[in-house]
Amino acid sequence: MQYRARNIYLIPYAAWIVLFVVAPIVLIAYYSMFDIDGVLTLDNYRRFFTPVYMGMTARSFWYAFLITLFSLLVAYPTAYLLTKTKHKQLWLLLMIMPSWMNLLLKAYAFIGMFGTYGPVNALLGAVGIGTRQILFTDFSFIFVAVYIFVPFMILPIFNALDELNPSLVAAARDLGASRWDTFRRVVFPLTISGVKSGCRAVFIPTLSLFMITRLIAGNRVITLGTAIEQHFLVTQDWGMGSTIAVFLIIAMGLIMVLTGGGEGGKQHVR
Amino acid sequence: MSGNPKKPRTAVSIYLVAVFIVLYAPIVYLAYYSFNSGGAMHSFEGFTLEWYGEVFQDTRLVIILLNTLAIALFSAAISTMIGVAGAIAITHVRSKRFSSALLTLNNVLIVSPDVIIGASFLILFAAMGLNLGFASVLISHIAFSVPIVVLMVLPKLQEMSPTLIYAARDLGATRWDVLTRVVVPYISPGIFAGFFMALTYSLDDFAVTFFVTGNGFSTLSVEIYSRARQGISLTINALSTLIFLVTLVLAVGYYVMNARVTAQGRPARVEAGE
Numbered sequence: 001m002q003y004r005a006r007n008i009y010l011i012p013y014a015a016w017i018v019l020f021v022v023a024p025i026v027l028i029a030y031y032s033m034f035d036i037d038g039v040l041t042l043d044n045y046r047r048f049f050t051p052v053y054m055g056m057t058a059r060s061f062w063y064a065f066l067i068t069l070f071s072l073l074v075a076y077p078t079a080y081l082l083t084k085t086k087h088k089q090l091w092l093l094l095m096i097m098p099s100w101m102n103l104l105l106k107a108y109a110f111i112g113m114f115g116t117y118g119p120v121n122a123l124l125g126a127v128g129i130g131t132r133q134i135l136f137t138d139f140s141f142i143f144v145a146v147y148i149f150v151p152f153m154i155l156p157i158f159n160a161l162d163e164l165n166p167s168l169v170a171a172a173r174d175l176g177a178s179r180w181d182t183f184r185r186v187v188f189p190l191t192i193s194g195v196k197s198g199c200r201a202v203f204i205p206t207l208s209l210f211m212i213t214r215l216i217a218g219n220r221v222i223t224l225g226t227a228i229e230q231h232f233l234v235t236q237d238w239g240m241g242s243t244i245a246v247f248l249i250i251a252m253g254l255i256m257v258l259t260g261g262g263e264g265g266k267q268h269v270r
Numbered sequence: 271m272s273g274n275p276k277k278p279r280t281a282v283s284i285y286l287v288a289v290f291i292v293l294y295a296p297i298v299y300l301a302y303y304s305f306n307s308g309g310a311m312h313s314f315e316g317f318t319l320e321w322y323g324e325v326f327q328d329t330r331l332v333i334i335l336l337n338t339l340a341i342a343l344f345s346a347a348i349s350t351m352i353g354v355a356g357a358i359a360i361t362h363v364r365s366k367r368f369s370s371a372l373l374t375l376n377n378v379l380i381v382s383p384d385v386i387i388g389a390s391f392l393i394l395f396a397a398m399g400l401n402l403g404f405a406s407v408l409i410s411h412i413a414f415s416v417p418i419v420v421l422m423v424l425p426k427l428q429e430m431s432p433t434l435i436y437a438a439r440d441l442g443a444t445r446w447d448v449l450t451r452v453v454v455p456y457i458s459p460g461i462f463a464g465f466f467m468a469l470t471y472s473l474d475d476f477a478v479t480f481f482v483t484g485n486g487f488s489t490l491s492v493e494i495y496s497r498a499r500q501g502i503s504l505t506i507n508a509l510s511t512l513i514f515l516v517t518l519v520l521a522v523g524y525y526v527m528n529a530r531v532t533a534q535g536r537p538a539r540v541e542a543g544e
Contacts (some may be wrong), residue, residue, distance in 0.1 A: 024374070105494060110296060118312060150289075
């Protein structure tokens with residue numbers, strides 16, 4: 001009887017797992033072994049190791065690294081200061097709120113703000129630097145990406161800092177550590193788990209960004225995500241697209257292992 | 271804060287306010303120019319509500335809005351049902367290894383980048399011979415919302431004392447009664463939170479929908495993308511202002527949900543949604 005009841009709950013859920021978690025991964029691996037004409041071959045993998053795709057992969061990782069780094073540099077002090085405010089949960093909510101707004105609309109706003117007649121150029125002109133091309137540059141791409149991902153970095157770091165026992169900091173200070181030493185030797189090491197899950201939450205999605213690259217970087221930046229989209233929806237070369245996806249999945253798995261994944265439930269980023 | 275003698279406090283406020291301003295600048299900027307009669311996102315000419323009127327006169331846009339809402343509500347409702355069943359299934363599993371394997375599989379879609387989910391679902395639908403359109407978008411949204419519902423419901427189920435169920439069974443409740451009268455009411459804050467998360471996931475999704483939407487069907491995100499690629503139109507500004515207001519309501523709703531969950535003993539966590 002007990003066994004039967006358990007089975008009933010498991011049926012829809014197991015069906016979901018098989019159909020939408022296992023099957024898609026298997027299908028991606030399967031499709032990666034066919035070329036554009038539907039011939040079974042390992043050609044796609046050979047193509048992936050040519051300078052074109054290797055360069056693209058390297059650039060993707062480089063941009064993802066930069067975006068993660070800048071997000072961390074902005075988010076850590078923010079999270080740290082947030083924990084010092086009086087109504088910290090309210091402040092946190094206010095910081096997170098923009099991330100609830102549709103991603104596309106934020107990207108769209110930046111098209112206007114960074115445009116030739118936009119407020120940023122007006123400001124530059126007023127300061128005397130003069131107007132320049134901001135949209136469709138590496139700067140605008142990285143700035144917008146950092147803007148979008150900063151909340152996902154703030155959250156886990158905030159939670160880690162919030163759980164930190166303040167008496168540890170007091171003890172370090174009492175024992176003669178300077179502010180900087182306290183931070184470097186006590187606070188930071190104890191919140192490294194938050195930093196790690198923040199980095200994971202930023203790095204993996206940025207590796208596969210494609211919408212922002214098109215709207216903000218004007219196709220100048222080609223990431224692995226852009227390439228997958230291109231192969232699936234433009235050139236219809238699903239095999240090559242799947243091959244890149246296979247490598248992206250492998251990279252993702254490696255990052256999860258390196259940053260001690262498994263508790264992905266803390267961060268909900270997609 | 272100028273009257274405050276403690277200097278660090280002021281520095282703290284300045285930094286936070288600066289981050290705050292940058293985070294909100296694009297939203298305020300969009301909203302401000304949605305009232306511009308000039309028709310561009312610069313040089314404000316005069317106040318008008320013309321663009322708001324246009325949002326509602328644009329039949330295509332209104333249909334897309336309704337589609338988006340329908341997809342969000344249906345997918346949130348269905349994924350909540352599957353997710354609740356999944357969470358109950360995980361707690362019922364006796365073998366520790368099996369339940370942690372289920373949880374790992376559950377989290378795959380949460381950590382996967384959108385592009386991978388979109389591409390793999392596209393292949394899946396092609397393999398199944400399903401035509402792209404409303405159905406494929408709805409199924410995708412259900413599929414990627416299930417794991418988050420499971421994660422929201424699971425903690426409530428795990429903290430629930432099994433004695434409640436034994437007591438109900440002893441008092442003669444049927445299995446169905448136990449589920450509907452004991453378990454579901456107890457975990458309802460988790461269910462609501464999961465439903466809300468699923469709703470926001472669906473409303474916000476762009477990449478997955480973009481892959482599986484086909485030609486005839488569109489959701490708001492996909493529509494904004496194609497319009498934004500053609501250039502600036504203040505109708506989008508008006509629309510985004512309206513959306514932000516809705517988002518605000520949802521955020522407050524979620525916060526209240528979360529506060530209710532917290533009040534019953536779970537640590538508070540604000541979630542970021544994309």
